[in-house]
Amino acid sequence: MSLVNAAVSSAVTIAEKRRGRLGQAIYAGRPQRVIERSFFALKSSTWLGVVSGFVEPVFYLLAFGLGVGQIIGNMTDGAGNPVSYTAYIAPALLATSAMNGAIYDSTWNVYFKMHFAKLYQTMLHTSLGSLDVAMGEIGWALLRGAIYAIGFMAVVTPMGVVTSWYGLLAIPAATLIAFGFASVGMAVTSYLKSLQQMNWVNFFLLPMFMFSGTFFPISLYPEPIQYVVMALPLWQGVEMIRGLMLGIIDGALFVHIAYFLLMTIAGLIFTTRRLTALFMR
Amino acid sequence: MTSDMIIAKDLKKVYGDFVAVDGINFTVKQGESFGLLGPNGAGKSTTMKMISSVSKRSSGELTILGKDPDKFGPEIRAHLGVVPQKDMLDRELKTWENLYTYGRFFGLSRKFLKPKVEELLAFAQLEEKRNDKVEELSGGMQRRLAIARGLVNEPEMLLLDEPTTGLDPQARHILWDRLFRLKEQGVTLVITTHYMDEAEQLCDRLIVMDKGKIMAEGSPAELIKKYSSKEVVEVRFGTDKNAQFADQLKKLADRIEVLPDRILVYTSHGEQTLEKISAQGMNPVTSLVRRSSLEDVFLRLTGRTLVD
Numbered sequence: 328m329s330l331v332n333a334a335v336s337s338a339v340t341i342a343e344k345r346r347g348r349l350g351q352a353i354y355a356g357r358p359q360r361v362i363e364r365s366f367f368a369l370k371s372s373t374w375l376g377v378v379s380g381f382v383e384p385v386f387y388l389l390a391f392g393l394g395v396g397q398i399i400g401n402m403t404d405g406a407g408n409p410v411s412y413t414a415y416i417a418p419a420l421l422a423t424s425a426m427n428g429a430i431y432d433s434t435w436n437v438y439f440k441m442h443f444a445k446l447y448q449t450m451l452h453t454s455l456g457s458l459d460v461a462m463g464e465i466g467w468a469l470l471r472g473a474i475y476a477i478g479f480m481a482v483v484t485p486m487g488v489v490t491s492w493y494g495l496l497a498i499p500a501a502t503l504i505a506f507g508f509a510s511v512g513m514a515v516t517s518y519l520k521s522l523q524q525m526n527w528v529n530f531f532l533l534p535m536f537m538f539s540g541t542f543f544p545i546s547l548y549p550e551p552i553q554y555v556v557m558a559l560p561l562w563q564g565v566e567m568i569r570g571l572m573l574g575i576i577d578g579a580l581f582v583h584i585a586y587f588l589l590m591t592i593a594g595l596i597f598t599t600r601r602l603t604a605l606f607m608r
Numbered sequence: 609m610t611s612d613m614i615i616a617k618d619l620k621k622v623y624g625d626f627v628a629v630d631g632i633n634f635t636v637k638q639g640e641s642f643g644l645l646g647p648n649g650a651g652k653s654t655t656m657k658m659i660s661s662v663s664k665r666s667s668g669e670l671t672i673l674g675k676d677p678d679k680f681g682p683e684i685r686a687h688l689g690v691v692p693q694k695d696m697l698d699r700e701l702k703t704w705e706n707l708y709t710y711g712r713f714f715g716l717s718r719k720f721l722k723p724k725v726e727e728l729l730a731f732a733q734l735e736e737k738r739n740d741k742v743e744e745l746s747g748g749m750q751r752r753l754a755i756a757r758g759l760v761n762e763p764e765m766l767l768l769d770e771p772t773t774g775l776d777p778q779a780r781h782i783l784w785d786r787l788f789r790l791k792e793q794g795v796t797l798v799i800t801t802h803y804m805d806e807a808e809q810l811c812d813r814l815i816v817m818d819k820g821k822i823m824a825e826g827s828p829a830e831l832i833k834k835y836s837s838k839e840v841v842e843v844r845f846g847t848d849k850n851a852q853f854a855d856q857l858k859k860l861a862d863r864i865e866v867l868p869d870r871i872l873v874y875t876s877h878g879e880q881t882l883e884k885i886s887a888q889g890m891n892p893v894t895s896l897v898r899r900s901s902l903e904d905v906f907l908r909l910t911g912r913t914l915v916d
Contacts, residue, residue: 337762338686338714338716338761339687341686341714341716342683342685342686342715343683343686345682345683346680351679351680351683352679352681352682353681355682357715360713361713364701364709364712364713367700367705367708367709368700368701371700371701371741372700445694445696446696446698448662448692448696449692449696449697449698449710450713452660452662452685452692453685453686453710453713453714453761454682454683454685454713454714454715455682455713456681606662607662607664607681608623608663
């Protein structure tokens, strides 16, 4: 066995290649290796948890779109054109689907890895940096959100709810939503210290899901409340995807994109700092 | 590159008001097996974390392989193998996957890792368990897996925090044997332990730590020679009676330690001293003559036993 001589350079030369680069103390350029580990973990995990997060929005679509929608009749979209109720809520549920996927991984799973599995300590014993770990874990949560979004699109498109070719852009948009939620989700989770506190996440998410223009337009609210809702990330996501799926492309779209880019970057910075503070003290 | 693997000068770590490591100095040379001996809370694990470059020092100097861990964390960690106190294995993964993914974290290629993982499975005697999940492994197997994992990047220095705590005697001996082999291959070992027999078995040189400070430094034999006598007679008279014989015993020995359950009589000729004890009419319930150990060194230095 050649533990000392023959290939000793490999791990070391790989690490030394990054010498002198910006952020070399926190970033080794390998978040994809953290994602790879998640694929291994997924192989031996139960698929039920993965599937449940995906079917939930589909059930909502069936119950409200096909059920309640029959009673309601048509809605009007942002440009004043009539749309079926199913077509109105489908984009909102797609945004929710992306959010659910991202949040599930970046809250419960991250909490478990942080406090019970001690996975991040282990990773940080290698030549990975805290930004690699943050990006890898957020990247995984983002992938999950994106996969939920693709699955959701596959289910709803045959129902005729996508009325524009821009609708295809709903998938990258949903991925961006997942990125934002995953990134902030992991940052928030890093501050939570008990499972009770973890429930606060749900306490916040459920009303946001109900009232972010998901099932009815926010113009029904008094004006001050409208502004509160508009500040919430899910409303931003719902509006972004609704615009794309119904083919209403305007300046607001770029505001929504900027909102999620900002959310993503802020989440990444906070998560990296927290990982450093928690596990490299 | 220098042959000094670690240089610590006035190294300090403070958490809030608590001084975990209080200005320690030591050097670890290449190929050496270096021990940090001390009771729980002595600052061993904190020192270990600073060496692992996952914890920032509060003050003082620390150089690992010629580099400052504050600036070159990931780069230094590429040279190190870490076996943490709680194995921290990936319980979502199987044995083989634990080794493979850990190697991938270092950026190692598939081509390199495939044979490497096989080699490590053989080294850790876990070939049969490659497809088992971590919880299906025994404590000793888990510890061996943790050591194998620490070797995946072919480190020049392996850091082991309490490597045999919680293992049964047989598992400990298997583990010691594996560590000896590494040492023979020239891997520098840094080991924390609160077992003196482990320190005597594994360490060429060690520091004795207590309350964040270094109490003594040297090889196990040097320390015993310097701080203890060659042999020790342990006598028990019964819990209430031990103290009353103390004065009488003191005259027969270089030094004595009165512990709650027994008296340790330090002398160069144990059997002779024990004969004298009987001749003077003292009849201990049990008596034992043994060689001095690091436990005695620690007792001498701190007035306390290692495992309370």
